[in-house]
Amino acid sequence: MHRHARFWFFALLVCLLAARAAGAAETAGPKPTDLWTGDWLTVCDNTGSCRTAGYNANGAERLITLSFYREAGAQAKVAGLWFAIYRGSSDELLPEGGSLRIDGKPLTRNEILTPQEIAALLEALKRGSSITWAAEGGPVWQLSNNGALAALRFMDDYQQRSGTPSALIDKGHSRRPVRAPAAVPKIQAAAATATEQRRVLAHSDPQFAALREMLEKKENANKWRLDGCDVFSHDEWRTITLDPLTSNLTLAEIPCAHTGFNSHNAYAVLTRDLNHVVDVIDSHITNDYGLDEQGVLTITGYWKETAPGDGQSWETWVWTGRRFVLASKSNSGMARGFDGFAGIPPLEFTQYTSQVLPPKKKRRSGKP
Numbered sequence: 610m611h612r613h614a615r616f617w618f619f620a621l622l623v624c625l626l627a628a629r630a631a632g633a634a635e636t637a638g639p640k641p642t643d644l645w646t647g648d649w650l651t652v653c654d655n656t657g658s659c660r661t662a663g664y665n666a667n668g669a670e671r672l673i674t675l676s677f678y679r680e681a682g683a684q685a686k687v688a689g690l691w692f693a694i695y696r697g698s699s700d701e702l703l704p705e706g707g708s709l710r711i712d713g714k715p716l717t718r719n720e721i722l723t724p725q726e727i728a729a730l731l732e733a734l735k736r737g738s739s740i741t742w743a744a745e746g747g748p749v750w751q752l753s754n755n756g757a758l759a760a761l762r763f764m765d766d767y768q769q770r771s772g773t774p775s776a777l778i779d780k781g782h783s784r785r786p787v788r789a790p791a792a793v794p795k796i797q798a799a800a801a802t803a804t805e806q807r808r809v810l811a812h813s814d815p816q817f818a819a820l821r822e823m824l825e826k827k828e829n830a831n832k833w834r835l836d837g838c839d840v841f842s843h844d845e846w847r848t849i850t851l852d853p854l855t856s857n858l859t860l861a862e863i864p865c866a867h868t869g870f871n872s873h874n875a876y877a878v879l880t881r882d883l884n885h886v887v888d889v890i891d892s893h894i895t896n897d898y899g900l901d902e903q904g905v906l907t908i909t910g911y912w913k914e915t916a917p918g919d920g921q922s923w924e925t926w927v928w929t930g931r932r933f934v935l936a937s938k939s940n941s942g943m944a945r946g947f948d949g950f951a952g953i954p955p956l957e958f959t960q961y962t963s964q965v966l967p968p969k970k971k972r973r974s975g976k977p
Contacts, residue, residue: 638791639681641938641960644763647756650942651763652958656791657681659764660958664945666753670697672946673742673750675730676956677761681768681790683775689722689730692953693742693750696946704744712738731777734758793964798905799930800968803853812847820849820883824863827886838865838875852898854906854928857881862898870913872896878932888932894922903967908933913948920944921955927965936963 643652648666653659662676673693679685691709695702708715711733717726733740734757742750761778765771769788772781810817850862859879866873876890876898894910901907910924922940926933941948941955948955 638794639767639788642767643958643960644760645943646759646763648753648943648945649756649760650958651760651767652940652942652960653764653767654959655961656793657768657788658790658959659767660942660956661760661764662942662956662958663752663754663757663760664943665751666755667945669751670695671748671750672696673752674945674947674956675740675752677727677731677764677777679764679768679777681788683787685775685790686724687727687777689727690720691722691742692720692947694946694953704747707742707744707747710739710741710743713741731761734761735778793962795964795966796927796934796936797929797966798903798927798968800904801852801854801906801928803855803859805853808851810849810851816883817847817849820861823884824861824877824886827889838863851879851883853881854878855930858887858931859883860898871911873912876908876926876933890926890933892924892926894924895926903965905965905967907936914944919948921948923957935961936965937961 638655639653639657641653641655644650649661649663651659651661658678658680660676660678662674664674665672671693672695673691675691676689678688693703693707693709706718708718710716711729716729717723722730730740734754737754740752740754742752758778762771765776765778767788769786770776771779772783773785773787774780774782775787810820812818848864852860852862854860857880859881861877861879863875863877865875871894873894874896876895878887878889879885880887890908892910894912895908896910898906898908906928908926910922910926912922914920920941920943922938924938925936927936937959938961939957939959942958944955947953
């Protein structure tokens with residue numbers, strides 16, 4: 610084997626082995642999961658925390674959502690909140706003096722629920738009672754019960770509460786332990802140490818065709834998320850941006866999709882000679898990268914569904930010195946019109962969370 614080829618082979622092997630070891634540590638803990646059923650959903654993250662939310666029936670103009678959140682652990686309390694807005698074609702406003710109601714009886718006007726109100730709402734959902742928001746004699750905002758019990762049981766099952774006194778739905782006397790909260794993973798971020806400037810390869814650049822061909826072959830062999838990228842089909846997007854990361858690694862930004870609401874760029878870590886793909890960020894929503902307020906090199910992702918009022922998704926990926934790892938992932942659930950309209954922020958359903966430690970500062974050499 611040629612000396613330079615042997616060097617890059619072993620450099621690539623070291624990076625892949627280190628990435629595998631780092632990935633195993635970073636993904637420890639419960640596996641994030643979710644259930645979408647009827648007009649309700651539950652999303653649980655890698656620490657064991659879960660959020661369940663229900664909405665009005667799809668297509669309604671009088672929008673209402675009810676949400677419960679609970680961390681893992683035997684002593685974890687349930688938090689709850691609700692919102693109601695109007696989002697229709699007329700100038701209708703929320704009536705003054707409205708309240709959240711169970712079977713027509715007022716429960717509360719406060720959007721943040723007390724433990725007693727949460728208990729009353731859970732019992733109402735078990736009975737199949739009508740939960741609404743309305744003012745006396747005014748129009749009614751109707752919460753859907755379709756999927757409520759399945760979503761709440763899913764939270765109980767994930768947190769291993771079913772049949773125990775702390776279950777939301779199927780309470781029991783079992784003394785078996787419930788799921789303990791998992792520690793939030795810590796990610797040690799690293800600084801990009803290369804000093805060379807960013808370089809943009811146009812499709813006329815001699816290196817462009819060879820790099821694109823290599824990426825296409827890797828996509829066909831490994832099914833990385835490069836399929837359908839505009840850089841392989843559209844002249845106007847035929848550029849690849851290269852940003853040196855270290856003395857032997859480079860980040861490639863590859864244009865993939867650009868629509869009215871969204872843009873998506875794929876990202877791959879390459880060897881500096883552009884002959885080997887070390888890693889590809891496993892995402893379909895990444896669209897930007899740069900330094901955050903702590904000086905952490907971060908790839909970010911955002912996606913919004915094409916219909917107004919529909920769901921949004923967020924991601925961040927952090928550079929560790931060898932690869933980019935997932936640091937956070939969340940979405941806005943079914944949304945159903947709660948996308949920031951009327952000053953009400955969308956509910957955020959956390960799928961993955963971590964604590965990112967900023968890059969370590971280099972010690973100054975010489976005497977203090």
